[in-house]
Amino acid sequence: xxLDDAAATEAxxxxxxxxxxxxxxxxxLHGDLGAGKSTLARAWLRRLGVEGTxxxxxxxxxxxYPLASGGEALHLDLYRIGDPGELEFLGLDEAAGALWLVEWxxxxxxxxxxxDLAIHLALVAQGRALRIEACSAKGRExxxxxxxxxxxxxx
Numbered sequence: 664x665x666l667d668d669a670a671a672t673e674a675x676x677x678x679x680x681x682x683x684x685x686x687x688x689x690x691x692l693h694g695d696l697g698a699g700k701s702t703l704a705r706a707w708l709r710r711l712g713v714e715g716t717x718x719x720x721x722x723x724x725x726x727x728y729p730l731a732s733g734g735e736a737l738h739l740d741l742y743r744i745g746d747p748g749e750l751e752f753l754g755l756d757e758a759a760g761a762l763w764l765v766e767w768x769x770x771x772x773x774x775x776x777x778x779d780l781a782i783h784l785a786l787v788a789q790g791r792a793l794r795i796e797a798c799s800a801k802g803r804e805x806x807x808x809x810x811x812x813x814x815x816x817x818x
Contacts, residue, residue: 667790672699675793676706682808684801687734687760689776691768691798694784699791703782704738704764711736711762720766725753734761741767747774780805 666672679690692700705717712731720726720740728736737758744750750771768775779802783794797803 664793665787665790666699666784666793669699669702672702672791673706676703677710678809679703680707680710682805683762684779684805687762688779688801688805689763690765691775691778691781692764692766692784693768693781694791695786698784698786700766700784701740703784704766707764708736708738724749725755730762736762736764739763739765739771741765741770744770747771750774778802 666675692703694700701719708717708728711728713728713736717728717738718726720738721742724739724741724744726738728738730736735758737755741750747770751774763776765771765775765778768778768781778798781796781798783796785792795806795809797806
């Protein structure tokens with residue numbers, strides 16, 4: 664699927680938020696710098712009722728947000744970590760049942776929970792290319808809810 668602009672990326676984020684599992688999920692956001700990972704995560708968090716500033720976790724590595732419906736969302740940006748072991752010091756152990764939105768997940772390989780969805784974004788001449796990959800049974804059920812006849816490239 665192609666996302667023509669930021670508005671299309673935000674619309675996708677809303678669909679993902681509206682269809683996500685209620686018992687938490689782990690989403691890995693893949694793509695080069697500027698591919699739209701943060702735009703997607705911010706719009707997703709807004710759709711879930713996060714108010715106020717939605718900060719980029721580029722320097723803090725993780726930002727935690729209470730959700731309007733209860734529960735918590737974690738937005739991680741692992742671009743700046745040098746070793747996956749650094750995640751041990753972020754206090755993520757108690758985040759069971761949360762929504763995890765993880766940018767640059769390869770840098771945390773082995774220290775992150777297994778993804779339910781992997782979202783791949785790539786810059787192309789006219790916007791962004793999108794591929795959504797289900798990585799678990801929960802992810803496959805999510806993709807089924809998401810893929811209701813619209814053209815969405817999924818694996």
